[in-house]
Amino acid sequence: MYSVEWQKRGLPHAHILVWFIDKIRPEEIDSIISAEIPDPSTDQLLFDIVTTNMIHGPCGTLNSSSPCMADGKCTKNFPKDFTNDTVTNVDGYPIYRRRNPENGGQSFIKNIINTDIDIDNRWVVPYSPLLSKTYNAHINVEFCSSVKSIKYICKYVHKGSDMAVFRVENTNVNAPPVNKNDEITLYQIGRYISSNEAAWRIFGFPIHERDPAVVQLAIHLENGQRVFFTNETAIDRAINPPKTSLHF
Template sequence: SGQTSMHRHDVTVRVFKQKLKSLMNLITHHSVFGVTRCWLYSVEWQKRGLPHAHILIWLVDKIRPEDIDKIISAEIPDPNVDQELFDIVTTNMIHGPCGTLNMMSPCMDNGKCTKRFPKPCQTDTITNIDGYPSYRRRDVDNGGQSYELRLSNGVRVDIDNRWVVPYSPLLCKTYKAHINIELCSSVKSIKYICKYVHKGSDKAVFAVQNVNENDEITRYQMGRYICSNEAIWRIFTFPIHERDPAVIHLDVHLENGQRVYFTEQTALQRALTAPKTTLTEFFNLCSRQNVV
């Protein structure tokens, strides 16, 4: 009927909701990366209309350095080995290009890429002590792949592994979409992501001006910037954020220092039996041998 995602926001959010549900089911119930200990995600729009999700997963068994390349790739697939994956990666997982190849790219700020592309080439994946790993990105001379890309201005450029956004071959082939996956190897990176998924809606400053030409006062207000897709998402009451297991704030106090409420009739009973709190019950839970 000639309609696009711009015309049917209700369809857009429903499709994304189902794909997100499928992705979380694949990760948490089918354990494609290993048994999941806990997870959280947050959906956002960033003023661009279409939704995307930031997901953080904790695994029971840590991913060993030698297994990173089996799960995450930052290289262009060999089209002779897997043409389907090659088409998906070159269509969805290539950054920019930017820099000297395209100074007008949205990621450019003061002549530099805010995402730090192009990445340096290296023959092996290196795990950093504080941050994300430096993934294997072989150059053409060492077995890496490249292809020719035509930019919007008609210029043809060679794209190699320096421009690949890290991805999971399994997830890319399953959903045929842009899914960036990274290994968080430090508390610092996890703290950053947790803050990122909780940062809330985009802010916007707008002005309300009187149509009376004699009124020279302009009032500015601070408010949330909500696009049409986000509005439909909220109308459908779809969750913006989910996590498992649920997080409960503990009632922190010293030993036998919990707050006690009593009357004249219950003073003796309260003094003999200290009331239970979320903190004391948490300690009791941890003392059980069958609790991980």
């Protein structure tokens, strides 16, 4: 499932949600998603791509004017903490491995406002080495390890266009009344569409898609499903009921 949206400068980007048939085991995450700077001696191409596209900021005390700063703090919670191993089951998302330079992690020098800053794994945005080397672009990849995060992700993917809500009213007492509950009119006058998005829609390019479009969920009502068992399997069926699409 994906949707395409536009930033304020008109740059398009996509939010993509992928379900896997086979579950990803915790020990497999590091081979799919990385939050570390690659070793340039073994993969110079990936090192160049990551250091160019997948480094956050830096912000905070190193750059207080960074656009991610709000009330003196980074809204993306950077820099992250160092950790030697990937940890799952934390707020629906893993804590990715970020080794410090003394423990095998890489670092490089980045010039920020005419100042050379040592960048380490604490500033790396999680990425997929395969996708990064394929597209050579900023592609943030995250692993959703909890069903509790699915609702938020689906809402975020379909959060809709940016809004600029405003109203101009006539203060003349003799003016006709304004219907303040006209949601259709408020939506039309407040929707923010850049010229790039307008051209995208005029040419009929896809905005969103889901495949399959409809997913059938096995919803069982009370006393409304059949259970087959024998005298030998009755206890096992009661303790271990068959899994359905709504069973986690």
